[in-house]
Amino acid sequence: MPPSAGEPFGARLRRAMDQRGPLCVGIDPHPELLAAWQLPDSAEGLARFADTVVAALADRVAVLKPQSAFFERHGSAGVAVLERAVADARSAGALVLLDVKRGDIGSTVAAYAGAYFGEGAPLRCDAITLTPYLGYESLRPALDRARADGAGAFVLARTSNPEGAATQTARTEAGVPLAQTVLNDLARENAGAEPWGSFGAVVGATAPESSLELTINGPLLAPGLGAQGATADDLPRVFGPALRQVLPSASRSVLRRGPGVDGLRAAAEWEAAELARVLA
Numbered sequence: 001m002p003p004s005a006g007e008p009f010g011a012r013l014r015r016a017m018d019q020r021g022p023l024c025v026g027i028d029p030h031p032e033l034l035a036a037w038q039l040p041d042s043a044e045g046l047a048r049f050a051d052t053v054v055a056a057l058a059d060r061v062a063v064l065k066p067q068s069a070f071f072e073r074h075g076s077a078g079v080a081v082l083e084r085a086v087a088d089a090r091s092a093g094a095l096v097l098l099d100v101k102r103g104d105i106g107s108t109v110a111a112y113a114g115a116y117f118g119e120g121a122p123l124r125c126d127a128i129t130l131t132p133y134l135g136y137e138s139l140r141p142a143l144d145r146a147r148a149d150g151a152g153a154f155v156l157a158r159t160s161n162p163e164g165a166a167t168q169t170a171r172t173e174a175g176v177p178l179a180q181t182v183l184n185d186l187a188r189e190n191a192g193a194e195p196w197g198s199f200g201a202v203v204g205a206t207a208p209e210s211s212l213e214l215t216i217n218g219p220l221l222a223p224g225l226g227a228q229g230a231t232a233d234d235l236p237r238v239f240g241p242a243l244r245q246v247l248p249s250a251s252r253s254v255l256r257r258g259p260g261v262d263g264l265r266a267a268a269e270w271e272a273a274e275l276a277r278v279l280a
């Protein structure tokens with residue numbers, strides 16, 4: 001494996017969260033949002049949408065999280081917009097977590113990893129989302145490639161959508177909830193890393209229970225703030241003593257305040273202030 005390309009993602013993320021606050025804002029150009037922003041539902045509309053969010057927020061929030069699906073639906077032209085948005089957001093100072101939720105057999109995961117990690121990767125970013133339900137170890141090529149590139153990954157454990165519970169809280173033969181097995185794998189992945197590891201878990205802020213053991217020595221991405229109904233006040237209940245590890249994420253609730261840069265900034269500032277109040 002080549003030597004690490006730079007400071008590990010975990011260290012860079014911890015610093016960004018400490019300096020800028022822990023908010024992650026999604027770049028999710030839903031057709032309804034494009035319409036509300038009076039933009040065409042086209043690659044050109046996507047580009048103007050993404051440029052505006054990057055200009056408004058990349059110099060102030062810790063993490064921007066583009067959702068690949070909204071770009072892919074416009075085919076190669078949309079993916080080209082995504083490539084530029086990822087690069088622009090990183091140049092402007094945000095860490096970019098690309099939400100692609102990849103997962104497959106290992107040899108295919110290796111091919112996916114080539115798109116996101118390493119010198120010259122077309123969508124090189126700071127981290128991606130991964131789905132472990134083909135088996136955590138099937139993700140190994142992406143985890144190793146991310147580590148070698150000083151990047152990271154967030155692996156789905158307990159997702160924010162109501163349909164996730166049936167699978168994710170099901171118990172293995174050993175009686176352990178499936179989501180907990182993912183968290184345990186991540187704890188092993190991050191063992192010994194300081195200030196923490198580069199491999200996070202996704203645990204929705206909407207999850208009703210706090211029975212999972214969340215000490216993975218890594219970040220916990222918590223989508224579900226805003227449009228899916230969670231608020232900052234839910235975080236202590238869901239995350240308990242792991243609250244300082246949490247990277248809460250909101251997309252539509254912030255994006256609906258566009259297309260003005262000031263509206264987007266005000267929405268992100270309001271959410272950041274809510275988080276600061278709860279974390280204090």
Ligand SMILES: O=C(O)c1cc(=O)[nH]c(=O)n1[C@@H]1O[C@H](COP(=O)(O)O)[C@@H](O)[C@H]1O
Pocket residue numbers: 026028067099129158159160161202203204223224225226227228249250251252253
């Ligand atoms: O990995 C994610 O980001 C994710 C995981 C999860 O459990 N739930 C979840 O909503 N997401 C993503 O987070 C974003 C949530 O968007 P809003 O509901 O508009 O804030 C979407 O892009 C989802 O795909």
